[in-house]
Amino acid sequence: MPRTPLSAAALLALVVATTASPARAQTVTVFAAASLTNALAEIEAGFEEETGHDLVVSLAGSSALARQIQQGAPADVFVSASPDWMDVLEAEGLIEPGTRVDLLGNAIVLVAHGRDGEPVEIGPGLDLAGMLGDGRLAMALVEAVPAGIYGKAALESLGLWASVEPLVAQADNVRAALALVAAGEAPYGIVYATDAAAEDDVTVIGTFPSDSHPPIVYPAAAIAGRDGAATADFLAYLRTPPAREAFERQGFVVLGE
Known part of the structure; x- marks a missing residue:
């Protein structure tokens, strides 16, 4: 039986459906405090599966990561174990305005x-x-x-x-x-x-x-100039129930909710 030709609208829908995911998939580079190692391993898998983005996580002491960002390291997101280091970057104009949130507490x-x-x-x-x-x-x-x-x-x-x-x-x-x-x-x-x-x-x-001791607060923020759609998706994902559960499984207190 001969096939019915696709209409122009159907053809456009097919092209969008088959190309949308690869086109929007991006890499998000996260600089995060070493104490987040286990929680972010869980979050990485869930984020990648849900969004199609690739997450690259660099873990170290917050001070070392902040200095790397000061030197131009290509981070998209910084999650610090201390507000002080986030304050330093924010004062230098290295944090994207409006993206900073207090994410977690600890002991x-x-x-x-x-x-x-x-x-x-x-x-x-x-x-x-x-x-x-x-x-x-x-x-x-x-x-x-x-x-x-x-x-x-x-x-x-x-x-x-x-x-x-x-x-x-x-x-x-x-x-x-x-x-x-x-x-x-x-x-x-x-x-x-x-x-x-x-x-x-x-x-x-x-x-x-x-x-x-001072309250232990983990702030998260996008790095200035790197607040694209994928970065926004990751910051939003950190507030989702699966991310919250991953943090709580590791003993963190999720703030702001």
Whole structure:
């Protein structure tokens, strides 16, 4: 039986349907704090499946990522573990106006090597230096990386910093600090609660009081001049139920909802 020729309208619809997805598929490069490793692995798969875009995630300490953006690294989105580094980029005109949101909250905890660490009460009376003995306290860089900055602030507010400062082993980012404790190279460490939840070879033995350090907030924003449709799609996806569930599975508190 001879085929009926397609009308012009039908032919146009067919062309649009077969070419729309490849045409709109783009790559979104996300610079994100290392503490988001597990959550973003889940979000990456869901975002790519739902939108057809390709997500490239670069994970490191927020300070290192911010400096790379300052130097012109081709990031589309920055998710920082600290408002301070986002403030720095925003002050320099490197954040697209109107795209910044406070995305997540977190807590910092004291972890011990192994699975059977004894709980302690974290307060001014804690003899953390005595607990360490000849060992080291693993922390992210205390002057640059948010987890280290929060940890130092908490120790200072509790009157513990002076006694443990000589015993601190600083790592480039919070996941590296966690790895030191998990491997037994440091008996204790200060990391985010979400990082501790992702590692089987450490025990959370105490949570630092929330009033002992500045609020832990993770802002997200598009980089100036890189707020295209795919970037907007990703920032919107971070607010969807699947993304929220991924964050909450890792122990984050989703803000603004």
